[in-house]
Every structure is written in structure tokens, then in C-alpha cells.
Amino acid sequence: MILKLRVTSLIAIHILILLHVYYFGSDVVGSIDFQEFFHSFIKLGVINAGVILVFLAFATTLIFGRFFCGWACHFGAIQELSYYILKKLNINTITINSKLVTILPFIILLNYYVIPNFYHSLQNPWQISISLNEPEIWEFLPGFIIGLLTFIIDGFLIVYFLGKKGFCRFLCPWGAFLKIPNSLAFFKVRKTGICTECHVCTDQCPVGIDVSYEINNYNKVTNTNCTSCLNCTTGCPSNALSYKFENPLTENINLKNYFYNPDMYKHNNISKKFLNIRSQDFSFLMLTILLSISVDSLYGIGHFLAYGIGILLSYIMIFSLKKFSKLFKIAFISIISFITIINIIIKFSIWNGDRYYDLTYSKNIDFNEQIIYSKKSIKNLERASMLYLIKNSKRHIKIAQLYLTNNNKDRALKHANIAKSISPNNNAPEKLLNFIINNN
Numbered sequence: 008m009i010l011k012l013r014v015t016s017l018i019a020i021h022i023l024i025l026l027h028v029y030y031f032g033s034d035v036v037g038s039i040d041f042q043e044f045f046h047s048f049i050k051l052g053v054i055n056a057g058v059i060l061v062f063l064a065f066a067t068t069l070i071f072g073r074f075f076c077g078w079a080c081h082f083g084a085i086q087e088l089s090y091y092i093l094k095k096l097n098i099n100t101i102t103i104n105s106k107l108v109t110i111l112p113f114i115i116l117l118n119y120y121v122i123p124n125f126y127h128s129l130q131n132p133w134q135i136s137i138s139l140n141e142p143e144i145w146e147f148l149p150g151f152i153i154g155l156l157t158f159i160i161d162g163f164l165i166v167y168f169l170g171k172k173g174f175c176r177f178l179c180p181w182g183a184f185l186k187i188p189n190s191l192a193f194f195k196v197r198k199t200g201i202c203t204e205c206h207v208c209t210d211q212c213p214v215g216i217d218v219s220y221e222i223n224n225y226n227k228v229t230n231t232n233c234t235s236c237l238n239c240t241t242g243c244p245s246n247a248l249s250y251k252f253e254n255p256l257t258e259n260i261n262l263k264n265y266f267y268n269p270d271m272y273k274h275n276n277i278s279k280k281f282l283n284i285r286s287q288d289f290s291f292l293m294l295t296i297l298l299s300i301s302v303d304s305l306y307g308i309g310h311f312l313a314y315g316i317g318i319l320l321s322y323i324m325i326f327s328l329k330k331f332s333k334l335f336k337i338a339f340i341s342i343i344s345f346i347t348i349i350n351i352i353i354k355f356s357i358w359n360g361d362r363y364y365d366l367t368y369s370k371n372i373d374f375n376e377q378i379i380y381s382k383k384s385i386k387n388l389e390r391a392s393m394l395y396l397i398k399n400s401k402r403h404i405k406i407a408q409l410y411l412t413n414n415n416k417d418r419a420l421k422h423a424n425i426a427k428s429i430s431p432n433n434n435a436p437e438k439l440l441n442f443i444i445n446n447n
């Protein structure tokens with residue numbers, strides 16, 4: 008019954024999303040995205056639909072736990088569906104037991120959403136304003152190909168390699184944000200009957216929590232990944248569990264119970280379904296961050312997809328390649344290393360080229376400095392253009408301007424023509440071309 012209700016809720020959410028996107032548009036209500044809380048509220052003080060969603064999610068999590076993740080999140084639903092399909096196909100997945108579950112989502116949350124927006128708000132003090140129809144629905148959403156890849160990698164492959172709700176556990180920054188109110192939630196799964204330690208609850212938990220261990224040692228589920236899905240309470244053959252309110256003032260809060268205990272996931276009934284990789288967590292974390300950063304923002308890849316790619320490749324390289332021949336291992340690692348090095352060079356070149364471009368046209372520099380900066384910018388931007396598979400009109404316009412500053416009109420003309428061939432309908436390359444030709 009509860010499962011049916013939850014499935015109905017998730018289907019209803021998807022219908023609402025489709026209605027919002029294709030029927031109502033952004034006229035009244037704009038993007039309802041979690042990241043609005045950071046990009047709009049923390050950064051600018053703007054309250055929009057996404058911000059209201061986050062306030063609601065935070066407040067309801069304080070009362071009911073992270074039920075939002077279990078009952079309303081489309082990404083969580085995709086992963087549960089993926090797990091269900093894999094099970095139906097008799098493909099057994101193992102759920103990975105790693106410290107990254109705690110560390111990585113917080114790194115993503117702080118690094119990409121909290122710190123930069125908070126820093127911006129300190130530099131540019133804001134006043135609260137309300138703007139429900141902004142930003143536009145697609146403002147921060149990826150295009151079709153990147154969106155599809157995100158679903159395949161973060162919704163399906165991550166479940167195949169890292170187990171139950173791999174994305175929610177290892178990467179989701181919104182989940183990390185809701186962990187704090189979740190730890191204080193009034194309603195929790197609690198032990199209210201006699202438990203036979205059959206571990207059905209642990210087996211049925213879609214987030215990979217050792218429910219049996221927690222309820223038998225702490226009398227409740229303390230794991231902040233719990234999404235209040237209630238699979239465990241309804242699935243328990245002994246009726247030993249209830250989703251129950253406890254006054255927060257009298258609740259027994261022992262911080263120790265919120266952390267991993269080495270005795271978890273050891274029971275014979277479930278031990279084969281979990282793999283402990285904690286001894287290799289450091290190399291797993293470092294490699295994941297390196298691979299993720301190397302692709303993040305290149306080719307339209309957003310943070311979610313970048314970290315999905317990063318953690319999967321990292322997991323495969325450290326743990327899965329053991330089964331393959333030495334030759335295959337060497338070939339795989341060499342290809343990934345080569346692509347990573349190229350991507351890092353491209354990212355560094357774009358960053359450095361743009362930095363020197365800004366310096367070239369900054370105030371208070373003399374002509375000699377301007378020439379030195381412009382040459383450095385050209386070198387970096389040309390390198391980026393040569394290595395980057397997607398041609399960028401704006402970058403070629405910049406290079407053309409820099410060559411003009413260096414009085415090299417032939418090269419300026421060449422890059423303005425390239426910019427025009429990339430974006431024939433854009434006015435900027437045409438204007439630049441006319442300027443170069445008329446000033447020849």
C-alpha cells in the first residue's frame with residue numbers, strides 16, 4: 008500500500024513537471040530547481056519558485072525527515088527504477104560502503120553552490136526581492152544530449168557500479184543539504200516491536216542503510232540518508248518497526264550514532280550485498296575529484312554529469328579493472344589518462360587565456376604591458392581552440408581582437424572569418440570583419 012502510494016506520488020510529480028514545462032511555461036512560475044536557493048537567494052536575495060521549494064523541503068525535512076527525496080525527487084525515482092530493472096534482469100549489484108558517501112556530496116555542495124554564492128553576496132550586499140517567474144525553466148537545465156547522458160550515467164550506470172541510489176548517496180548536493188535537518192527530524196523509523204534480525208529491512212532499504220543494525224543498536228534509524236520511504240516499516244515480517252514521532256526535546260541524541268560503525272553490514276544475511284572499500288577511500292576520492300574537474304563545464308557538461316563520469320571512471324579504474332587482462336587495463340588507463348590530460352590543458356588554457364585577455368584590456372596598463380598580455384592570451388586561447396573539439400565563435404573573436412591589438416591584421420582576419428563560419432547568424436563576427444577590412 009505504502010509503496011503504491013509512493014509510486015503514485017512519484018508519477019504525479021513527473022506529470023506536474025511535464026505540465027509545468029510544456030503547458031504552463033515560465034509565465035507565472037519559472038524554474039523550480041533546488042539550485043535556485045544558492046544561485047538566486049544566497050547570491051542575490053531573490054525569492055523565486057525554486058527558493059520556496061527549498062524552504063519547504065528544509066522545513067518538512069525537520070518534521071518528517073527526507074521524505075522529499077523518497078517521495079518527490081525524479082532523480083531518486085530513476086535510480087530506484089534502474090535498480091528494479093537490474094534486479095528483474097537478474098543482474099546483481101553490490102552497494103558500495105565508502106566514506107565518500109558523507110564527504111563527496113558536501114564537497115560538491117560547498118564548492119559549487121554555497122561558497123561562490125555566499126562570497127558573491129558578501130561582495131555585493133543584497134535586499135530581498137520576489138520574482139516567481141524567473142529564471143526561465145531551461146535556464147540551468149541541460150540540452151537533450153547532455154540531459155540524456157546525465158540520466159544514463161547518474162541514473163543507471165551509477166546504480167549498476169555503485170549500487171542502490173548511487174547518485175543520491177555519493178554525489179547529490181541537495182541530499183547533503185537536507186542531511187542536517189534530517190538528523191533532527193521529529194519523525195523517524197523506530198524500533199517498536201521484537202526484531203528477529205532477519206535483515207529484510209536492510210535488504211529492502213533503497214538507500215543501502217543497515218536498518219537492522221541501527222534499530223537494534225540505536226533503537227531508530229539515524230542514518231541521514233534515510234528518505235522516509237517506509238519500505239522497512241511495511242516490509243518487516245515481525246512488525247518491529249514504526250515511523251514514529253518523538254519530541255525533539257526528549258529525543259536521545261547521541262552523536263556517535265550518526266557515524267559509520269565498522270560492525271555494520273557484517274550480518275551473514277546481507278554481507279554479500281555490500282562491499283567495503285573504505286581502506287581505499289583516499290585514492291578513490293582524489294581520482295574522482297581529478298577526473299570530475301577535468302570534464303566539468305567542457306562540452307556543456309554540468310557538475311552532476313561531470314561527477315557522475317568522474318566517480319564511475321575512478322571506481323572502474325581502482326576496483327573493476329582487476330578482473331581484466333593486463334593489456335586491457337593498460338589500454339583503458341592510458342586512454343582515460345590521455346583524455347584527462349588534454350581536458351586539463353584545455354581548461355587551463357581557457358582560464359589563463361581569458362585572464363590575460365582581461366588584463367590586456369584593463370585600465371592602468373601601458374602599451375608594452377598590453378602587448379605582453381595579449382601575446383600570452385593569444386598563445387593560451389589558440390592552444391585551447393586547437394585542442395577543444397567544439398569550435399567556439401566567441402573565442403575566435405577574442406583572438407581576432409588580440410591580433411588587432413598586436414597590429415597583425417592577417418591573423419585577425421583569419422580568426423574573424425573562423426568565428427563567422429562557426430556562427431553565421433551572429434552579428435559580432437560580421438561587425439569585426441567589417442572593422443578589420445575598413446581599417447586596412
Ligand code: SF4
Binds near residue numbers: 207208218219222245
Ligand atoms: S525486517 Fe524487522 S525483524 Fe527483520 S531485521 Fe528488520 S526490523 Fe528486525
Ligand code: SF4
Binds near residue numbers: 211215234236237239
Ligand atoms: S531506512 Fe527505511 S524508511 Fe529509511 S530509506 Fe531505508 S527503507 Fe526507507
